[in-house]
Amino acid sequence: MSAHLPTVPAEPKDYKSELKPIWCPGCGDFGVLQALYRxxxxxxxxxxxxxxxxxxxxxxxxxxxxTAYGFNSVHGRALPIAQGIKxxxxxxxxxxAGGDGDGFSIGGGHxxxxxxxxxxxxxxxxxxxxxxxxxxxxxxxxxxxxxxVTSPYGAMEAPVNPLLTVLAxxxxxxxxxxxxxxxxxxQMIEEAIRYPGFAFVNVQSPCVTFGQDDWxxxxxxxxxxxxxxxxxDATDLLAAMDKARDYGRELHTGVLFRNPAPPPTYESLxxxxxQAFGNDVPSPARVLDAFLQK
Amino acid sequence: xxxxxxxxxxxxxxxDALDLAVLVEEEAEERYLELTLQMEMHxxxxxxxxxxxxxxxxxxxxxxxxxxRSKLFGDEPRRVRxxxxxxxxxxxxxxxxxxxxxxxxxxAAMRSEQKAQAFFEAALPHLSDPEVRSLFEExxxxxxxxxxxxxxxxxKLPAEDPLPADAFxxxxxxx
Numbered sequence: 328m329s330a331h332l333p334t335v336p337a338e339p340k341d342y343k344s345e346l347k348p349i350w351c352p353g354c355g356d357f358g359v360l361q362a363l364y365r366x367x368x369x370x371x372x373x374x375x376x377x378x379x380x381x382x383x384x385x386x387x388x389x390x391x392x393x394t395a396y397g398f399n400s401v402h403g404r405a406l407p408i409a410q411g412i413k414x415x416x417x418x419x420x421x422x423x424a425g426g427d428g429d430g431f432s433i434g435g436g437h438x439x440x441x442x443x444x445x446x447x448x449x450x451x452x453x454x455x456x457x458x459x460x461x462x463x464x465x466x467x468x469x470x471x472x473x474x475x476v477t478s479p480y481g482a483m484e485a486p487v488n489p490l491l492t493v494l495a496x497x498x499x500x501x502x503x504x505x506x507x508x509x510x511x512x513x514q515m516i517e518e519a520i521r522y523p524g525f526a527f528v529n530v531q532s533p534c535v536t537f538g539q540d541d542w543x544x545x546x547x548x549x550x551x552x553x554x555x556x557x558x559x560d561a562t563d564l565l566a567a568m569d570k571a572r573d574y575g576r577e578l579h580t581g582v583l584f585r586n587p588a589p590p591p592t593y594e595s596l597x598x599x600x601x602q603a604f605g606n607d608v609p610s611p612a613r614v615l616d617a618f619l620q621k
Numbered sequence: 622x623x624x625x626x627x628x629x630x631x632x633x634x635x636x637d638a639l640d641l642a643v644l645v646e647e648e649a650e651e652r653y654l655e656l657t658l659q660m661e662m663h664x665x666x667x668x669x670x671x672x673x674x675x676x677x678x679x680x681x682x683x684x685x686x687x688x689x690r691s692k693l694f695g696d697e698p699r700r701v702r703x704x705x706x707x708x709x710x711x712x713x714x715x716x717x718x719x720x721x722x723x724x725x726x727x728x729a730a731m732r733s734e735q736k737a738q739a740f741f742e743a744a745l746p747h748l749s750d751p752e753v754r755s756l757f758e759e760x761x762x763x764x765x766x767x768x769x770x771x772x773x774x775x776x777k778l779p780a781e782d783p784l785p786a787d788a789f790x791x792x793x794x795x796x
Contacts, residue, residue, distance in 0.1 A: 352717035
């Protein structure tokens with residue numbers, strides 16, 4: 328986060344917009360939204376200094392429910408748009424949100440590049456293991472054998488493991504939460520925002536209408552295991568990968584990995600180069616001429 | 622889940638305790654209003670009416686507590702903030718369901734009141750100020766009273782809806 332800007336004393340309601348959520352009653356995303364309000368209040372940046380980008384899907388409605396500048400963009404394209412915003416105005420706090428289908432299927436190709444560029448973004452995925460908005464089809468994180476209206480004989484593919492995927496690509500901050508622990512989730516999102524670089528938070532946010540009946544918030548409460556209480560060392564990448572392998576079998580919550588030596592962010596490298604060029608920055612016309620002459 | 626991270630009960634003054642109590646009621650009122658809206662939006666009017674009734678009750682209780690706070694401490698600044706509370710008396714979001722019956726709504730409210738009672742009870746051993754202790758005992762008792770009110774409302778309900786909740790679910794996929 329660009330933490331040098333002044334902060335103001337804030338309350339969660341300062342980030343709550345007038346627009347009322349139209350999610351199904353009981354949806355996990357309500358808890359994620361509350362956790363987000365708390366995290367933003369703890370950070371204290373005024374809403375006009377926050378840009379919130381999403382893709383398409385139930386969870387991608389979330390920017391509209393906040394007072395931040397919101398961009399409910401194109402399916403799977405939240406990350407490229409967020410990167411553009413951050414490069415154009417590095418002082419903004421840029422949040423990205425979406426679902427598992429948006430992030431790991433149609434937008435899956437953008438994820439490794441957003442991670443390797445390492446812009447200072449916080450990406451919150453509401454992973455419900457189903458396409459809920461389109462009435463319950465298999466998503467990239469649906470468990471094998473899951474039956475849906477379009478897969479009556481069960482899913483044949485193994486699910487994507489989002490935690491292992493982002494760790495393997497080199498994400499410097501990776502966490503997992505659930506709306507069953509709103510306080511823990513709020514703290515996690517706050518920490519992700521404060522981390523100087525690409526921060527990924529996977530939230531197991533059950534779909535109450537098309538999700539699995541035996542994997543709702545109530546079951547999360549009983550199943551969740553806090554990494555902190557397991558003695559997990561969040562600075563150990565291999566330990567994080569080991570815990571990430573349990574995705575789909577265990578519900579580990581907390582910070583899996585926090586790179587203790589944050590790599591340089593893309594925007595800081597851009598700034599370095601701008602400073603190195605000084606007054607010698609070629610004009611766009613000169614760049615174009617050089618290109619055409621070649 | 623710790624519903625009040627960052628609050629040290631041993632150091633809670635009467636002003637802090639009253640502020641905390643007001644915020645607990647405010648949080649519950651807001652949540653009931655949210656659930657009311659959800660129910661109205663999803664064509665569940667009878668549960669909506671009950672959640673609105675609960676919101677009115679929470680508001681009334683919050684205003685009473687706020688009046689006491691103002692009388693004792695005037696406009697002295699508040700140290701306890703809403704960001705420190707997580708669903709002390711507010712019903713959990715996952716309690717709500719589209720097409721839930723009024724009885725299910727009542728049961729959800731009952732669980733919330735019991736949750737609040739447990740919260741005040743659990744805090745009692747950690748309190749050092751006798752005035753704060755007395756307030757918390759009163760608040761705990763208030764939650765018991767609310768449970769009795771809900772029981773009374775439940776008594777007014779007719780027998781459960783003839784249609785089970787799963788009657789509104791989609792048909793399973795044909796094989």
